[in-house]
Amino acid sequence: MHAPTNGNLFDNVEPHLHLPPQARAALWSACELVLARPDDFADAVAWLDSEYSEAAMRERVLRDSRTIYRRQLRAVQQGVDPCDTFPRHKALRQGRPREELVRDTIQTALSRGWRIEGDKVATRNSGNEKNLVDAGNVEMVWRWLDERCQQHIRQIKAEYRKEDNDTCKQAKHRGWRLGRAVQDAMEVDLTAGKEERIHARRVVLLACLLAYPHGLPLPGEFCSWEWENEGHLFLALHGGHFVPGRQSVLFDLGDPQGRESAPGILNVGDFDGFVGLVGRAATLLGVQEAPPTLAEGGNGEPKATYTVAASVPDEAQTPPDGEWSCPMTLKEMATRLGVATCDKARPALNRYGLRNAGSRQSWEVRVDTMPANVRYKFET
Numbered sequence: 091m092h093a094p095t096n097g098n099l100f101d102n103v104e105p106h107l108h109l110p111p112q113a114r115a116a117l118w119s120a121c122e123l124v125l126a127r128p129d130d131f132a133d134a135v136a137w138l139d140s141e142y143s144e145a146a147m148r149e150r151v152l153r154d155s156r157t158i159y160r161r162q163l164r165a166v167q168q169g170v171d172p173c174d175t176f177p178r179h180k181a182l183r184q185g186r187p188r189e190e191l192v193r194d195t196i197q198t199a200l201s202r203g204w205r206i207e208g209d210k211v212a213t214r215n216s217g218n219e220k221n222l223v224d225a226g227n228v229e230m231v232w233r234w235l236d237e238r239c240q241q242h243i244r245q246i247k248a249e250y251r252k253e254d255n256d257t258c259k260q261a262k263h264r265g266w267r268l269g270r271a272v273q274d275a276m277e278v279d280l281t282a283g284k285e286e287r288i289h290a291r292r293v294v295l296l297a298c299l300l301a302y303p304h305g306l307p308l309p310g311e312f313c314s315w316e317w318e319n320e321g322h323l324f325l326a327l328h329g330g331h332f333v334p335g336r337q338s339v340l341f342d343l344g345d346p347q348g349r350e351s352a353p354g355i356l357n358v359g360d361f362d363g364f365v366g367l368v369g370r371a372a373t374l375l376g377v378q379e380a381p382p383t384l385a386e387g388g389n390g391e392p393k394a395t396y397t398v399a400a401s402v403p404d405e406a407q408t409p410p411d412g413e414w415s416c417p418m419t420l421k422e423m424a425t426r427l428g429v430a431t432c433d434k435a436r437p438a439l440n441r442y443g444l445r446n447a448g449s450r451q452s453w454e455v456r457v458d459t460m461p462a463n464v465r466y467k468f469e470t
Contacts, residue, residue, distance in 0.1 A: 108439065112409045113361065113362075113365045114367070115364070116297075116365045116366075116368045116369040116372070117297050117298075117300070117301035117368060118301075119368075119369070119372040120293075120295075120297035120298050120301070120368050120371070120372050121297070121298045121301060121302040123294055123298075123372055123375060123376070124294060124295060124298040124299075124302070124306070124308075125302075125306075125307065128306075128307045128308055130291065130310065130375075131291055131294070131295050132293045133288065133291065134288075134294075135295065135308050135309065135310045135312075135313055136310075137292060138271060138295065138296075138310065138312055139311050139312065141271075142267045142268065142270065142271045142312075143267075143311065144261045144262055144267070145261075147261045147267050147270065148257060148258060148261035151257045151260075151261065152257055153256060155250065155253045155254060155257065159246065159250045162246045163243070163246060164232075166239060166242055166243060166246070169183050171198045171202075172191070172194045172198070173191060173194050173195035173231070173232070173235065174235060174239065174281075175235055175236050175239040177452070178191055178232065178235075178240070188289040190345060192225050192228050194421060195223065195224070195228050195231055195232070196222075196223050196224060196228065199222070199223035199231060200222065200223070204223055204231065205220065205221040205222065205223070206221040206222075206223060206230065208219060209230070210230075211223075211230060211231055213377050215426065231392040234313055245265065263334075264311065264312065264315060265336075265338050267340040268299065268336075268339050269339055269353050270297070270301075271296055272296055272300070272364060275289070275292060275293050275296055275367070276360065276363060276364055276367060279369065279437070279440040279441055280293070280371060280374065280440070280441075280443065281369055281440050281443075281444060281445075282443055282444065282445035282456075283445070286374065287374065287375070289371075290371035290372075290374045290375050291371075291375065293367055293368055293371040294368065294371050294372055297364075297368040297371075297372075298422040299312055299313065299315075299336060299339075300336070300339055300340040301340065302317070303317045303337070303393065304317065305317075308398040315335070315336050316335050317335050317336045317337055318335045318337070319332065319333065319334055319335040319338060320332065320333035320335070321333060327368055351447070353446040363441070366441065367441065370441075370443075388431070412443065412456050412457075412458045412459070413456065413457050413458040414443075414445070414454040414455065414456050414457065415455045415456075415457050415468040416454070416470075417447035417452040417453065417454055418446070418452070418453065418454075419452065419453065420432040420435065420436070420439075420452050420453055423435055423439060423455060424466075425470060426467040427439075427467070439453075439455050442455055442456050442457070442460050442464075443455065443456030443459055444456075455468060457469060
């Protein structure tokens with residue numbers, strides 16, 4: 091059973107896991123929303139359990155690893171210089187005269203500073219005119235290039251095998267998979283459109299999983315995961331028992347002094363960006379934030395209260411239109427933000443809310459989600 095929502099949701103969390111007040115309020119709103127309307131998040135639960143299961147994440151990361159592996163091998167096969175192993179053998183098979191390859195190798199050796207030292211090839215300053223590569227010792231350079239190529243291929247294969255083994259182990263850890271879900275959610279952000287509410291539910295569910303210190307009234311691998319750790323992290327280093335709970339995904343548990351955590355050491359990376367995303371997602375789904383009261387709770391921190399809108403089907407809900415800027419090009423928006431390119435401006439604009447204004451070149455950005463020091467740039 092989950093804990094009642096009256097009072098401070100985080101009152102029973104250990105003191106060194108307390109969040110900064112602003113982050114605390116944003117995550118609290120997400121928890122209230124999930125607890126008040128759990129049925130609305132069935133699609134988000136199904137998405138999380140399907141896309142971030144052990145098998146799905148293992149296949150996803152292995153697929154990325156295979157892509158990198160093939161790209162690295164392809165780069166070796168293409169070579170950098172015409173005298174490298176694969177380009178040289180390919181040229182010989184295609185009937186290119188050996189004398190041309192000898193001439194190319196001598197020119198490459200001269201430009202790269204390769205010199206002959208005994209029965210080996212060594213790199214020397216290009217200004218050194220001794221022991222130059224010539225037609226009489228070019229075979230030695232080719233053998234050296236072939237050995238270097240084989241070593242490189244063996245290294246790529248060894249790293250690929252190690253990456254695969256590490257991936258299989260990593261995919262077993264729910265905390266790592268949940269962290270990847272948070273990273274992916276931040277990359278997608280909230281962009282105005284038909285998928286906006288679907289993504290907002292996913293963001294709010296992730297926030298609740300990361301911050302609600304009780305059982306959740308939802309099914310699935312992640313939602314049934316206990317908050318508390320079993321055992322102790324430091325005992326695990328000496329063979330003791332330790333099973334991480336949900337709290338281990340968000341918080342740094344490696345501080346034996348119990349000092350209050352700061353956003354810089356929280357485990358989800360850009361914590362401020364995630365908190366902002368959670369606040370906007372909760373607002374979109376119907377959480378009305380009331381001004382925080384100045385009264386202090388039992389733990390000495392300010393309390394805030396939230397009113398959760400009644401649950402209604404998505405078709406019947408109309409996302410708040412908000413306040414939008416006048417139509418302008420992405421280039422003009424980038425100039426107002428003070429960034430060099432449209433590509434650099436788009437992530438920030440997506441975070442506030444970006445929508446097309448009727449043509450390919452015309453866009454609007456939502457200004458009521460902006461801080462005051464940014465909003466004024468789009469109101470003039």
